Each structure stands twice: as structure tokens, then as C-alpha cells.
Amino acid sequence: MDATDTLATSSGIALTVNDRPHTLTVDHRATLLDVLRDRLGLTGAKQGCDHGQCGACTVLLDGRRVNSCLLPAVAQDGRAVTTVEGLAGADGPHPLQRAFLEQDAFQCGFCTPGQLCSAAGVLAETAGDPAPTDEATLRELLSGNICRCGAYPAIVRAVRQAQAEGRGASATGAGAGNEEGPA
Ligand code: FES
Ligand code: FES
Numbered sequence: 001m002d003a004t005d006t007l008a009t010s011s012g013i014a015l016t017v018n019d020r021p022h023t024l025t026v027d028h029r030a031t032l033l034d035v036l037r038d039r040l041g042l043t044g045a046k047q048g049c050d051h052g053q054c055g056a057c058t059v060l061l062d063g064r065r066v067n068s069c070l071l072p073a074v075a076q077d078g079r080a081v082t083t084v085e086g087l088a089g090a091d092g093p094h095p096l097q098r099a100f101l102e103q104d105a106f107q108c109g110f111c112t113p114g115q116l117c118s119a120a121g122v123l124a125e126t127a128g129d130p131a132p133t134d135e136a137t138l139r140e141l142l143s144g145n146i147c148r149c150g151a152y153p154a155i156v157r158a159v160r161q162a163q164a165e166g167r168g169a170s171a172t173g174a175g176a177g178n179e180e181g182p183a
Contacts, residue, residue, distance in 0.1 A: 018086030033068040044084035055145030058114035065121030084113035099158035107149035
């Protein structure tokens with residue numbers, strides 16, 4: 001390493017984002033959220049608090065949910081990121097996205113991309129469980145995501161609906177499967 005290396009303020013990284021490979025030179029001060037929004041134009045992940053407290057910036061990093069506002073992009077070399085833009089498949093919206101629509105699980109929508117990515121992480125984390133996660137546990141699992149509109153009851157119903165659909169079960173039980181929409 002020579003003196004030029006120690007003074008470097010940017011580095012090259014490779015990222016796979018929503019299954020697409022990218023090679024980028026990133027400023028060492030840039031967060032993963034900065035790179036997603038400002039370099040790659042993926043503005044689904046939102047900058048809310050920018051301090052790891054609201055969850056609006058949640059994305060999946062190698063399948064695990066993270067607050068992208070807290071992660072230096074330069075430290076993510078070689079990793080795979082899924083943003084809300086990458087949740088839908090070729091055959092249409094992700095089951096969570098359909099459930100959020102059907103349960104009216106948003107008002108202003110600002111927190112919704114983070115809620116969806118966090119919920120996708122929860123579905124993966126609980127995939128081995130035979131039944132939809134009980135409401136209290138689900139609220140705890142999603143507690144890193146703040147919705148200032150207070151859409152939590154509908155968000156919980158939506159996630160439980162998607163869980164139940166994924167397991168081929170009906171969404172019954174407290175707080176789940178309200179086919180008449182939110183209270
Ligand atoms: S913007 Fe990242 S947690 Fe709030
Ligand atoms: S829908 Fe408005 S903050 Fe969550």
C-alpha cells in the first residue's frame with residue numbers, strides 16, 4: 001500500500017441488486033441507501049430518520065433485513081441486495097404486495113417499502129413454522145419499522161394473510177384474514 005492508497009476516498013465494489021450485477025466506485029462515506037437511491041435510481045427504499053430508528057430504508061442483504069442507512073456501501077462488496085423494486089416476480093406482484101393492497105395496509109405509503117422488505121424477511125425467517133405467526137410475535141418482529149400513519153393493524157393482517165397463503169392454509173385466528181377490510 002502506498003501513500004496514494006491511504007488517502008483514497010473511494011473504492012470499487014460489486015453489488016448484485018435485484019438480481020442485476022453492478023460494478024461501482026463508491027465514496028467511502030456513502031451508505032448503501034445512498035448508492036441504491038442516488039446511484040442506481042432505486043428510490044423505493046426511503047430515507048426517513050437516517051439513524052437506524054424508523055426502518056423506512058429496510059432492504060434485504062443476502063436475504064436478511066437491514067437498515068441500509070447504517071451500512072457503508074464500501075463494506076458490501078460482493079453481496080446481494082433486494083429492494084422493494086425486486087420483490088415482484090415475472091408473474092406479478094409479490095404475495096405481500098397483493099396482501100397489502102387487499103388489506104389496505106398503508107395510508108401515505110412512505111414507510112410501505114420498508115415494511116414490505118421487513119415483512120419479506122419475516123416470511124423467510126418464519127418459513128419453517130407451520131402456522132401464521134401470532135399477532136404479538138409478528139408485531140415484535142416488525143417493530144423496527146415505524147408507520148407514522150398507524151396502519152399497523154392492517155399491516156399485521158396483510159403479513160399474516162401472505163404467510164397463510166404461502167403455507168396453503170387459511171388465514172384464521174386473531175387479527176388475520178379480515179375479508180371485510182380494515183376496521
Ligand atoms: S432511514 Fe434508515 S432506519 Fe430510518
Ligand atoms: S403508511 Fe404512512 S407512514 Fe406508514
